[in-house]
Amino acid sequence: MKIENALKEIYGKVYTGKEIKLLYSYDATGQAGEPEWVFFPENEEQVRKTVEVALEEKMPVIARGAGTGQSGGSLPVHGGVVMVFTRMKRIEVLERDMVCVVEPGAITGRIKKEVEKYGLYYPPDPASFEFSTIGGNVAEDAGGPRAVKYGVTSSFVLGLEWVDGTGKLYRWGGRNIKDVSGYPVHKLLCGSEGTLGIITKIYLKLIPLPPERDAVLLRFSTPEEAGEAVLEIMRMGISPSSLEYLSEKASSLIGLSGNYLMVELEGGEEVEEGIRKIRERFGGEEAGIWEKRKKLSPLLYRLAPIKINEDVVLPRSQLPEFLRFLSQLEKESGVHVVAFGHIGDGNLHTNVMCEKRETGERVVVRIMEEVVRRGGSISGEHGVGIRKKAFFRLQYGESERELMRRIKKVFDPEGILNPGKIWD
Ligand SMILES: Cc1cc2nc3c(=O)[nH]c(=O)nc-3n(C[C@H](O)[C@H](O)[C@H](O)COP(=O)(O)OP(=O)(O)OC[C@H]3O[C@@H](n4cnc5c(N)ncnc54)[C@H](O)[C@@H]3O)c2cc1C
The missing domain is CATH 3.40.462.10 (FAD-linked oxidases, C-terminal domain)
Structure with a gap:
């Protein structure tokens, strides 16, 4: 009851119906995991407070975009709170900077269309771009056919804002095209599958629309x-x-x-x-x-x-x-x-x-x-999630896995962010 009241205070309303839980139990893998709570944050403060409540209860927090992931990344395999980002979908084009500032729930196809109005281009094009979210794209570091020329999503991420596993908000990078002051920590979030932080804002680099x-x-x-x-x-x-x-x-x-x-x-x-x-x-x-x-x-x-x-x-x-x-x-x-x-x-x-x-x-x-x-990788687009955990050890040795675990601990000391993904 204590947790229900705390969450009610943040969102005004708590969804507990069977239907809503079922709806957010699946992704494109067809595999499932049932959440205890589902919320639709509208701002970073709600995200931050939700993580704080979850931390107190040692409860998993899973970020979810459109649920089109192919590796089970958004599945609440250990229950917990699912935060669905479909209401945080603002898109702002900074035309003179050739930068787009977006919230994580914006559909990638909408971003592409919006920037085209200014003669600008956001090239990453996962085949799911008409229905997947930019937050999901960043968290999976999504690619697509055009990655061969332009690179994957992270090549266009200039800055990020995110909430870590203690409820702290970070702002890294921004509108600058170059920035070598200190560690590019925001780049670590790209491809981290929701295990290091909950992304609340993204700065994307744009290029001129090719004629x-x-x-x-x-x-x-x-x-x-x-x-x-x-x-x-x-x-x-x-x-x-x-x-x-x-x-x-x-x-x-x-x-x-x-x-x-x-x-x-x-x-x-x-x-x-x-x-x-x-x-x-x-x-x-x-x-x-x-x-x-x-x-x-x-x-x-x-x-x-x-x-x-x-x-x-x-x-x-x-x-x-x-x-x-x-x-x-x-x-x-x-x-x-x-x-x-x-x-x-x-x-x-x-x-x-x-x-x-x-x-x-x-x-x-x-x-x-x-x-x-042959020196390849087990995943070029879809991430490890739950689907490729078994193969992770093939690619990474003990020292590399240990370093990743230590990084995870820094971002998420209690292991509440998307547990059960990438490794156990
Ligand atoms: C038909 C189809 C075609 C596809 N084609 C491609 C392709 O060409 N290239 C490609 O790379 N992928 C492709 N995918 C896979 C999938 O669309 C991508 O992984 C996409 O980036 C997932 O976005 P989403 O909004 O659906 O994220 P979700 O599936 O909801 O989540 C994916 C991961 O991102 C995390 N996440 C979501 N939002 C946030 C946030 N705000 N903060 C932190 N973590 C977050 C989740 O926890 C999860 O780990 C395809 C999928 C389908 C169904």
């Missing part, structure tokens, strides 16, 4: 050839804004046949010249058909009822061999391994489609081991 965009589709008979072409394209001096891959099996689902690369260029007059260079070297066809790629994810279920989707990253030099490994693995294991994704930055979605989860999980272990053996 031109064009794309070309290239077909290859083997995955290795496509992988080799990636290395060549990245050295052609044309700076692709997207360089995406579709394996033969993936392309067959949308009515194509072969291994494909989609090369997109953005910019000014150089776009036409870049497309000409690519066509001269590789041939290629109109990329209009690439629109069909958006329909691919649901079509995967034609292959098998269970999908295990990973988002591994490899050094580019390893791509041809790794793609060969995936083809071999598919033959040996008898399950479908469908690869596609942001191959330009070495980031591939490996979709294991299987009849039985255990069989699929075994194939995923082989993929992860191969990725790490």
